[in-house]
Amino acid sequence: MPVQLLKIIKGKSETPLPSHLQKEDLKHLQEGFDHTNKYFQGIVILSYPLTKLRDGTDFFKVVLQDLDNSCSRINSINILIYGKMAEDCAKVIRHGDTVVVAGFKLAKSPTAREDGRHGCHLEMSEEAGSAIYVCGYPTLSVIGVNIIFPSVAPKYVYTPLNCLKDGTIVNLYGVVKFFKPPYVSKGTDYCSVVTLVDPSNVKLTCTLFNGNLDSLPKIYKVGDIVRFHRIKIREYNGQMQGITSVGFASLTFDGTVGAPIVPRTSSKVYTFMDEEQKTIEELRVWAASNLSISGPAAKLSGVQPMLFFDLTCQLVGKAKVDGSSFLLKVWDGTKCPYPTWKVPVEARDLEGEKVLLHQLRNLTVDVLVYDNHVQLAKSLKIGSFLRIYSIHTKQANADNEDVSHIEFHLHGGTCYGRGIGVLPESNPDVKELKAFLESVDLADSQNIESMSSMELDGTFNNVTDLESHLQRCQQLSVTVLTDHQDLNNTELKTILNSTAPQQYRIRAKLRTYKPQKLYQCIKLHCSKCNSLQEVPDGDDFDFILQGSAVTAPNPELHNTSWYDSAMWTTQDQKQRKIAIHFVKHDEMLQQPEDTLLMIEGGTLKEVWKLTKRFKCVIPVRSTEDDLELLDLSAPFLLQGNIKYYGCKQCSTPKPIKSLSSIAAEQRPSWEPTEIAQVLGIELLQYVFIMKFTLVDGTGALNAYLFDYEKFFQIPASEILTNNFLQQKMQMTMNTLCPPGRKLDDLPWLECFIKSYNVRDAMKHQVYYQIFDTTVAEDVV
């Protein structure tokens, strides 16, 4: 039979291809070669309608892509089919099918120059003895030649995530572990990034593109379940990656156990049978106990400053602000407990129902969206239901305001899935929100401006709870002393009128503090020269790494008595050389989590990835006779999330081989202080530096907090890279100095402070520093 549908059983074709046939690579399809016993296999990326030639012969043309060479510049070839075979093929061949062709005639392709395909085309007909094997719609897998498909009811095979192979096109199911809602890419399409997991516990990150927003999966939250058809698998950075291929289609399901199984899709036609329903149910059950899905989303009434969260809300108004930002006025029926900012816009620029905007003025919040989100935000329809992902609440003081307010930002970029999704009215969360919005009594909301949301949202069950909480804050101290309990309190006025240096115990309120942006309070301190410096940002490090990558690794320095080396060249145009030197212990390599390695020529991302797996990473470069550290503006050591820096002024870097002394220790601990010492580096320490304005009714003084860890019980070294700790610290500051409160309502702090003199030629000043004080346990 010249046109044959193949069927696969247990991974093997039921009807094997004739054994004399051998697979031919696309690049070997050249004139002058003998193709008699060869076959070519490809995937249908284009097919034209069946037509008749002038002489009445049927003619059918398809384009096959060679998956084995899909990354080559030329990876597809035209197949011209004539006569009865054309008619037969037109009936069965579909986009995305895998097709095997044999017995073809090869001829120069007159259209190669314009279509960019192979320089030859293949001509086929029954008369010429050609044979076509169609691995029917759908393609199940492409493994060698053993392919595929039922000729009647299509039955799809789904590949578990731990069985994915490079260069294949597969169907799969997965539970959404992470996703970026579709956003406008820098190219021509929308992009959505989705990370899936399945019971094989393997993760797959898929990058999906489509010019039509509707054709991307309709994922609304982590835990949703997706079914992808015809997704292409590629290897990227040593891991499997999914990417949209021709014919990609998806279904998305709510991942909640017991919820109705209703696929979300833009396809008008899709198969969905009992068996697949069972798969969804099984995945839901698996996900319920194996995937951490966060609880109910935050409401406006529950926001805290300095949080990132997903807000489900309704759009009430929108307005242009400037080129890089756009305003959305939204509400969710609850009231934010803090004063919220109002972004000034021209009344004529504000779209939305004027009456409703006025009625809801105390319940709507202004969300400023930036950069890449502006285009999508502009297109949103007033009244639509949105989920704004990874919205950021920021506490700020306007210049002319005494009390701080909360700002809502959707920053630029798509990190952590930051973006905006429109939810359909059928979404269960929207149904619930709609019902709630309808129940909100607008007359009430206008009278509750001064009311705390704690009373509104039930965080506190009754008035007694609320009162006791307020009392706790107002009477007890939110800080405690770690020493000198026998000292008596001294009034601030007395302290201000006394000479320095002295030590005092005080009871005061924190009226304000600086910096308000907490990330700005982390500095690097050199205990030798007592200097303070800013923490360099990632760009500086990237720049230094790029500069060092210009020097190629010196092979003479590889594989010494105390480290083993590996070197390779990147496949991209830059042909960058990377060398990694794994430090040995007792002439043996250690477990990755105990290993210190040195890297030459790595990028920021590569270095960052290595820190996830190995204990210590030291970026180095080659000289003629040893490896050396990079410029000290870059971290000389990375451990976990922490970058360790050396003082430029006080360090005298020693040769890298000095490290071998630690490697020779019985149990090398690779402590940063020890590494710094043998490398001649004066280690800079991360510190919190803040200025507290304290008041007690008799006076006000500014006291400095200089703290490595003790006050907040959070290591200063970890705060810049740990979002959880940042939130914890912000909440601590909110307790010590609650935004929007009057002085009377601020809590008391008990502190030790010491006064000291600072004199220079021009003036003499007394400064105060907090010491031996820590935040109370029930505040942290």
Place this chain on the structure above:
DNA sequence: TTAGGGTTTG
């Protein structure tokens, strides 16, 4: 082509 998950600092 686009992006290739890992928060801005407005």
